[in-house]
Amino acid sequence: MDAFAPATTAGGLVYVSGVSAGQAALAEPVPGQVTDVLRRLDLTLLEYGSSLTRALSIHVQVRHAADFAAMNAAYARFFPSAPPVRTTVVAPPESSGALVQMSAVAAAAGAPREVLHPAGWPVSPNPYSYAARSGDLVFLAGLVPRDGRTNAVVTGDLETQIASIFCNATDVLGAAGLSLADVVSARVYLTDPAHAPAAEEYYRRHMPPPRPARSIVVAALMNPAYLVEMTFVAMAGKRALGFPDAAIPDDAIASPLMRGGSHLFLSATDGDYAPAAIDAHARTATGRLLNSLRQAGLAWADVADITLQVSDAAHAATARRAIRESMLQPLPAGTTLICGLLPHDARVQISATAVS
Numbered sequence: 317m318d319a320f321a322p323a324t325t326a327g328g329l330v331y332v333s334g335v336s337a338g339q340a341a342l343a344e345p346v347p348g349q350v351t352d353v354l355r356r357l358d359l360t361l362l363e364y365g366s367s368l369t370r371a372l373s374i375h376v377q378v379r380h381a382a383d384f385a386a387m388n389a390a391y392a393r394f395f396p397s398a399p400p401v402r403t404t405v406v407a408p409p410e411s412s413g414a415l416v417q418m419s420a421v422a423a424a425a426g427a428p429r430e431v432l433h434p435a436g437w438p439v440s441p442n443p444y445s446y447a448a449r450s451g452d453l454v455f456l457a458g459l460v461p462r463d464g465r466t467n468a469v470v471t472g473d474l475e476t477q478i479a480s481i482f483c484n485a486t487d488v489l490g491a492a493g494l495s496l497a498d499v500v501s502a503r504v505y506l507t508d509p510a511h512a513p514a515a516e517e518y519y520r521r522h523m524p525p526p527r528p529a530r531s532i533v534v535a536a537l538m539n540p541a542y543l544v545e546m547t548f549v550a551m552a553g554k555r556a557l558g559f560p561d562a563a564i565p566d567d568a569i570a571s572p573l574m575r576g577g578s579h580l581f582l583s584a585t586d587g588d589y590a591p592a593a594i595d596a597h598a599r600t601a602t603g604r605l606l607n608s609l610r611q612a613g614l615a616w617a618d619v620a621d622i623t624l625q626v627s628d629a630a631h632a633a634t635a636r637r638a639i640r641e642s643m644l645q646p647l648p649a650g651t652t653l654i655c656g657l658l659p660h661d662a663r664v665q666i667s668a669t670a671v672s
């Protein structure tokens with residue numbers, strides 16, 4: 317019983333669930349697996365009336381940071397021009413032989429697609445664009461502490477690194493005529509949970525309230541010097557709270573649900589805390605998500621895509637089964653991310669995108 321559909325179409329976008337290489341390619345090294353995964357994404361997108369060339373955003377999980385260069389070389393062959401934005405983190409795909417897992421969001425048939433580049437910036441050293449727009453929705457690449465104007469890696473403490481990410485984000489959003497006040501969704505990847513308080517303090521000072529829906533997890537990144545990566549989605553001039561009646565305090569780190577036009581972004585909901593059983597964690601997280609949807613006048617059927625964050629690969633199948641048992645058809649697309657969670661005693665978290 318799977319909790320995720322292979323893909324869903326909603327609001328002019330196709331959401332494709334996370335996939336690893338098929339059985340026949342699992343014995344291959346990284347280039348063969350990357351090629352197989354991208355072909356599988358393409359086939360699914362074609363079935364849903366889109367294609368890999370119309371991808372807006374790809375999320376990549378690699379098992380070993382040492383495979384980054386080989387992953388990039390194989391990946392680049394699929395995108396000779398105008399590649400989608402991309403976020404890459406070190407996270408073990410669930411299947412034991414898999415070295416890489418990817419999920420995608422693409423423009424549906426007939427929907428516009430355009431990549432954007434900040435004025436004066438050199439091209440990215442890796443095969444991804446910095447921003448991709450479809451209609452009013454703008455996806456940003458996972459931004460790392462690398463000065464976009466020079467491609468120099470920014471070392472230093474967490475505050476220095478986040479400052480460089482916010483500076484890059486300002487330039488990239490500017491290329492779309494947007495600002496940080498238009499961000500509807502943020503995903504934060506920290507390499508060390510001890511950095512969370514400093515990251516939250518900087519984020520609170522620089523992200524204008526009401527702050528976007530957000531998830532924050534712990535994962536290693538592609539360059540050992542990086543302490544943080546952030547992925548934003550923005551919506552031109554249409555950001556609004558998902559629950560218009562709910563007062564969100566100005567110091568709240570995230571809004572539970574942020575609307576951008578017809579798209580709704582739900583912050584990651586926690587399950588129970590250790591030592592509860594994993595299925596209880598997953599049911600609680602699903603219940604909280606459903607509650608947020610109901611408060612916004614939405615239902616499970618409006619969910620297009622979910623990210624299931626679990627603290628251990630051993631929890632993934634149990635969590636998915638419990639989610640599947642607590643929800644109704646139709647199934648959303650989904651990705652499982654095995655990573656460190658915050659707070660440290662969380663075991664399961666779920667974030668989602670819905671379309672009304």
Ligand SMILES: C=C(N)C(=O)O
Nearest residue numbers: 402403404457458460
């Ligand atoms: C830094 C990235 N966004 C990447 O390599 O995907």
